[in-house]
Amino acid sequence: MLPPTEIERQDIVGEIFGSPLASQANTTRFETYFRHYCSVVCPASSGDTVIQLDSPALRTHADILSSLKLLTHDPTITFEAFSNQAVNRRSSEATPKEREHVARVVVEVAFAINCSLKDYYSLNFADGGFRHVKWERNVPFSHFVESSFQLRPAHAQPSDYRGRLADMMKRKKALKAWKLKKRYGLKIRGTNNLLEHLAFDSKTKTLRVFHQVSFLRGHLAKTKDDSLDLTFHESLKRGTLPPRLLVETLLTFHDILFPVASVSDKKSRTTLEAMIQKHDFDAEGRWIEFIRPTPADMEFEYWGDRLLALANLVKEPPPANAVVAWFERHTSERNALTVAILGLFLSALFGFLSVLVGLLQLILAWVAYRNPLVSS
Known part of the structure; x- marks a missing residue:
């Protein structure tokens, strides 16, 4: 699919963001958004290295918008029902991967949610509370979106x-x-x-x-x-x-x-x-x-x-x-406590030795005072 024309941009902005903003579709306001849109919808034209997925169900940008209307008309639609209505009417022989591709594209460009991450996303993001999500076969769309955010x-x-x-x-x-x-x-x-x-x-x-x-x-x-x-x-x-x-x-x-x-x-x-x-x-x-x-x-x-x-x-x-x-x-807390106790013991030991050395020096000085050397 080729990048959207100026007219198609207006249709996209009007449908996704509302008709009052359609007149700004070709201004710098939506420049960053459309870079992302093109990377999702027509990645081969944006310079990304991709494996091209030919989806007969998404031949035009109008197909994306008509599929979006299925979600907004009935947010309780399940993935299976959405797939049947969005894909089968254009291509009854679409593979499961093609069906998932259609759902991912529509949901990502319209709601900024990747609904197919569960299969491959980095585990490291669990540190930040990120949860793996995927719009499953019999799950209503509204339930999928709501459960994806930790309210x-x-x-x-x-x-x-x-x-x-x-x-x-x-x-x-x-x-x-x-x-x-x-x-x-x-x-x-x-x-x-x-x-x-x-x-x-x-x-x-x-x-x-x-x-x-x-x-x-x-x-x-x-x-x-x-x-x-x-x-x-x-x-x-x-x-x-x-x-x-x-x-x-x-x-x-x-x-x-x-x-x-x-x-x-x-x-x-x-x-x-x-x-x-x-x-x-x-x-x-x-x-x-x-x-x-x-x-x-x-x-x-x-x-x-x-x-x-x-x-x-x-x-x-x-x-x-x-x-x-x-x-x-x-270094566990127990180890840290052990090191602290050992440090305290060594400090006391060296302090005691310092006292002994000082006392010995005092004794030697007293002896030297009482027995001065007679020069020849």
Whole structure:
């Protein structure tokens, strides 16, 4: 499939982000989004090294949008039902891999979720709370999306959870991206998969950040007049994700990692600019755009756990190198106590010996005084 034309771009933006934004489809606002779109939909044309998968069910960009309408019309549709309706009507001989490809493409470009990760994703991301997800055969789409995010509503929070989050927000300056890079040696890399946002890979010391700011704003605009706590089912019917999830993601980006709204925070702006130039972050992240007001008592029900994990990482930084890591892994609390006791014993022993030496010197001096040598 070839990259979308200007007219097709307008259709795509109108369907995914809403008709009011269709006129901006060919501006720089959606430049980063369409680079990702092309890498997913038509990777052979974007310069990536890929194995081309010819899917008869997705011949045009209009096919993607018509398949998306199946999900928004009935978010409870199962993978099997979606596959039958989206694929069979165009190609009854599609293989299971082709069917999975169709679902992955549609869900990824419309909702920034990779729904086929379970088979091959890196285990290291378990350190950051990342869970393997896959839209299974008989699972409703809305259930798959909702279960993929770790929502922690108020009634399900531990007694000290809100207190720890409040304390973390008081110390959020320590979580600025430039500090994470310079002081703690973390690598920050962008991700186009919302499920990876704030996931930390301890093996490579890499923090993933969802950087598609225009995607978040575009989706948030679709429900700006709805309740912040709109359910997954109702949100998906509107062709978007829950507004609370979108607002939280934007806040972690612009209020914690890259607080570029602060005129005096030049280091954050410089760091973000470097991420845009070197790591293809969305250039729209340079600007602040207010889509809807943020409640004064806003809490992180989706990203709270990962923010706390990041705060703990800052409080107890990872080893600076492999040698320090080895000693930390092989030094238990019992060993540390033994070393401390041994050190105390040796200090006492050497102190006692020092007293003996001093006493001996005193005795020798007294003897020399009482028996002075007579020179010849």
